[in-house]
Amino acid sequence: MEKTKQILKILNVVSWILFVLLSIQAGAFLFNAFFSLAINPVGAKYFQRDIDLSNLYAFSTWSFFAETLMMVLVAAIKAYLFYLIILIFKTLNMVKPFSTDVERFIFKMSYVALLIGVLSLLGIRYSERLIQQGVKLPEMYKYFGGGDVFLMMAAILFVIAQVFKRGIEIQSENDLTV
Amino acid sequence: MPIIVNLDVMMARRKISLNELSEKVDLTLSNLSILKTGKAKAIRFSTLESLCKALDCQPGDLLEFQKTEE
Numbered sequence: 001m002e003k004t005k006q007i008l009k010i011l012n013v014v015s016w017i018l019f020v021l022l023s024i025q026a027g028a029f030l031f032n033a034f035f036s037l038a039i040n041p042v043g044a045k046y047f048q049r050d051i052d053l054s055n056l057y058a059f060s061t062w063s064f065f066a067e068t069l070m071m072v073l074v075a076a077i078k079a080y081l082f083y084l085i086i087l088i089f090k091t092l093n094m095v096k097p098f099s100t101d102v103e104r105f106i107f108k109m110s111y112v113a114l115l116i117g118v119l120s121l122l123g124i125r126y127s128e129r130l131i132q133q134g135v136k137l138p139e140m141y142k143y144f145g146g147g148d149v150f151l152m153m154a155a156i157l158f159v160i161a162q163v164f165k166r167g168i169e170i171q172s173e174n175d176l177t178v
Numbered sequence: 179m180p181i182i183v184n185l186d187v188m189m190a191r192r193k194i195s196l197n198e199l200s201e202k203v204d205l206t207l208s209n210l211s212i213l214k215t216g217k218a219k220a221i222r223f224s225t226l227e228s229l230c231k232a233l234d235c236q237p238g239d240l241l242e243f244q245k246t247e248e
Binding site for chain 2: 176
């Protein structure tokens with residue numbers, strides 16, 4: 001039990017770090033997209049340390065908007081996913097683990113993971129289409145990669161949420177058994 | 179629920195308070211209260227046995243089935 005508590009503490013810290021990093025990334029993407037589109041197109045060249053989207057911007061402003069929008073959304077939703085994980089750690093009670101709050105968070109996480117998966121797959125397909133049209137794009141797999149993993153995660157989380165739902169029923173029955 | 183727990187009726191008949199019964203049957207007040215107010219979803223045979231012993235009654239005196247329209 002002590003070991004489990006320690007592992008949960010470490011996971012909580014890791015979740016916080018990832019949440020902060022992903023929030024910063026989403027904010028940076030949002031700012032750079034806005035800066036490139038509304039203030040100075042040169043921002044597209046220095047979109048991120050290793051992302052030069054100047055070719056995409058030159059190809060089409062709309063394509064640039066769509067691509068960056070998906071990047072912002074994926075990063076922001078990933079940050080939200082880690083926020084949900086933090087909330088789970090906050091509400092989790094190992095003595096009585098089956099609570100409606102945790103069940104709600106797991107359900108939310110499964111929908112959020114599904115959304116990330118779909119958006120990531122859309123992002124990667126869109127990038128591939130742009131490359132086929134002759135646009136030179138940097139390695140986008142870094143930002144849109146793992147869409148299929150998120151889809152699988154969504155399915156697993158949904159099943160876990162269903163099991164949790166049944167667990168809550170059994171726990172409440174147990175609580176009301178005299 | 180169609181199963182009615184007549185614990186309060188039996189307690190009144192035996193003139194025993196919830197605190198006294200709690201001490202006799204070794205159940206917490208909150209658990210007895212759950213049973214008395216009809217919130218309980220299940221009752222263990224051991225609990226039923228100790229209640230019957232403490233109240234000097236039969237399980238049928240404590241539990242009653244009432245038909246309800248579905």
